[in-house]
Amino acid sequence: MTNQSHKQPLIQIKDLYKVFGKKPSKVMPMVKEGLSKDDILAKTGHTVGLKAINLDIHQGEIFVIMGLSGSGKSTLIRHFNRLIDPTEGQILVEGIDVMKLNSKELEQFRRHKMAMVFQRFGLMPHRSVLDNVAYGLSVQKVDKASRNAKATQWLETVGLAGYEKQxxxxxxxxxQQRVGLARALCTDAEILLMDEAFSALDPLIRSEMQDQLIELQKDLHKTIIFITHDLDEALRIGDRIAILKDGNLIQVGEPVDILLNPADDYVEAFVKDVNRPRALTVETVMKPPAYRLTADTIGEALKQMKRIPANYAYYVTDEGFQGVVCQKALEHAVKTDEDAPMEDFKVEEMTPISQDALLESIIPATMESNLPLPVIDADGDLQGELSRTHLADVLSDFYNDDTNDDGTDDDTNTEK
Structure with a gap:
């Protein structure tokens, strides 16, 4: 996802409060004084659903809202299309205050701007698959031939060509969940709301649906607000993640921020069991490439080497990363001919690792290498380095949690 900070967010939630009960406005002073959810319930019979939520969601991102049951995540998503009205606060979509829309405008907004995918599919059993997918367009009064053509196309996109008459x-x-997804996409709504959309599915199917959503998003660039209670799912599909607890927003950040810098004990408890090697890429944990040599001659290369504190450096030319050079080897070569071109010098070959690789895949190579491994991008340009010490630091918490008191491992995952 590109950095969108200079653009106005597509959706802005400002100071949003939701109190459920007969007289929420009377209870609001207690909420703002900081009384706990339980105290307010005991004293007033009112339930605090959301408290002082401030969020910016950018166009084209998959924004995941997660938390345990009762955290307020489903309450929050239902505010986006005003299935629930807030007790206080603003919901702006493209700068328009959704609270100020009249019933006709709200109907149009729901039909054209936002589409929802539910956990339990929400399909109409008496209608065919094709009619279910085309339903949103029929409500928009699109003619039958056009809506069926479009619905057929979306069914094909989600891998259900040939199921139209079922x-x-x-x-x-x-x-069924694919049909639900196709129906939401068919309306051309810019924003997709997905409330626990995959949680009723078997793990394998769920994983396939996550992959499909990620693939579709590469072409669609929709703004997707995705609710889940599952951190693995959030880390896998989210560009950014917001974590709720008891109606409070605890932390917002990219998956790597949440994983490596949890805001408090609550978030830390969530991330403790995440398989870090499978969740983090090399790019998220690499260090900047410390030392590069770019000299044309051996003599110049040695001068560059002496200016750096390490006794090795990566040799880089216009063609990208070439290998690693040790100071001793340069000192030896200079005695023969300091004006010899660097391309004649035998650099030590080292297989670089890709910045997109999952940590899991590079553990053996990193641990076997005495020097930090060079990290390159898709063009072969040097982007950073990863040492076994740094990798061990990143993974130590994860592996230490798998270790028993006697120092033995619970499982066979002991590659260190």
């Missing part, structure tokens, strides 16, 4: 009951759970 009925929902004839499909598996995963297929």
């Amino acid at each position: 009925f929902p009951t004839q499909l598996s759970g995963g297929q």
Whole structure:
């Protein structure tokens, strides 16, 4: 995802409060004084759903809202399209205050701007798969031929070509969820709201649906607000993640921020069991490339080397990373001919690692190498380095949690 900070956010949530009960406005002073959710419930019979939520969501990002049940995440998503009205606060979509829309404008907004994908699929059992997908367009009064053509196209996109005439009951759970996704996409809504959309699915199907969503998003660039209670799912699909607890917003950040810098004990408890080697890429933990040699001659290279505190450096030319050079070898070569071109010097070959690789895949190579491994991008340009010490630091918490008191491992995952 590109950096969108200079653009106005697509959605802005400002000081949002939701109190459930008969007289929420009377309870608001207690909420703002900081009384706990339990105290307010005991004293007034009112439930605090959301408290002082401030969020910016940018165009084209998958924004995940996560928390345990009762954290307020489903309450929050239902505010976006005003299925629930807030007790206080503003919801702005493209600068328009959704609270100020009249019933006709709100209807248009829901039909054209936002589409929702539910946990339990929400399909109409008496309508065919094609009619279910085309439903949003029929509500928009699109003619039958056009809406069926579009619905057929979306069914193909989600891998259900040939299922048009089937009925929902004839499909598996995963297929039904694909129909739900196709129906939401078919309306051309810019914003997709997905409330626990994959949590009713078997783990394997769920994983496939996550992959499909990530793939679709590469072409669609929709703004997707995705609710889940599952941190692995959040880390896998989210560009950014917001974590809620008891109606409070605890932390917002990119997956790597949440994983490596949890804001408090609550978030830390969430991330403790995450398989870090599978969740983090090299790019998220690499260090800047410390020392480069760019000289044309051996003599110049040695001068560059002496200016740096280490006794090794990466040799880089216009063609990108070439290998690693040790100071001793340069000192030896200079005695023969200090004006010899560097391209004649035998650099030590070292296989670079990709910045997109998962840590899991590079653990053996990093641990076997005495020197930090060079990290390159898709063009072969040097972007950073990863040493075994640094990798061990990043992974130590993860592996230490798997270790018993006697120092033995619970499982066989002991590659260090």
